[in-house]
Amino acid sequence: MFGRLILAAAVASAATAGFAAPERGLKAVPTSFEPIKQACGERDGWSDPAPPSHVFGNVYMVGTCGITSLLITTPKGHFLIDGATDEAAEGIAENIRKLGFDPKDVRYLLATHEHLDHAGGLAKLKQITGAKFATREAARLGMESGLPLADDPQHGIHPAFPGVKADVIIGDEQTLRIGKQTITAIATPGHSPGGTSYTWKSCEGKICRQIVYADSLNAVSADAYRFSDHPDYVATLRRSMARIEAIKNCEIMISPHPFQSEFFERLAGEKPLVDPARCRTYVAAARKRLDDRLIKEAGN
């Protein structure tokens, strides 16, 4: 019944908004929206509004010009990964509506990591959607307090974001399911202690692709923090890099900061959306940044 309601809503909205006909009731290709790359232009602020975009199959980008937020739809309810900032939350909900879906059908909210640019909008989105927020235990305190914890390299440099209470704790390699759609969490701490990546399969007709939403892996910190003073933490970050690098079948890789995976260029068709080398090149850039940082610290 629930699935039929969504199907009816999607079809009705597609008819009125001038979308291409939805495939299997899930794919309302947003042909009427300006391409996100063009719409954002030079704007890349965390809260800069962007139009929604179809990514692949049942996956949509509903975030801002500077921050990725992914909607994964199913006839039985949806997943939403990342909420950008508190200021961006209403726009994310509006983007879901513009696609012909109801924010109240989001059943699970997830996040890559406990920083204000990716988790700041989750509290408001939880209110709007009524969804359950699922997070790893390592991220829970940061998510609920809205502040990077003491062992976070960025501790002390961000203002608090509205904390979001965890409803479900997910472990490494644990899977969440809505109907036939599963999403698997991969613990990738390092950029933050609670960093989490996600992978799942989405299909468009008979073509199925493995999607990897890889968390930030960059060594960014408060001014006084020295990565070289925290060898265990650096080892953790390197392990996370190795895990993303080792993912077999990394067909469509997406990053929380769109520019780090040329996401908008790929959505615009200027670069291939399906690019099995992306997990490796993403890690190579992050690893170089960490190595450069350690060399710099050694010289000071």
Ligand SMILES: [Zn+2]
């Ligand atoms: Zn961050």
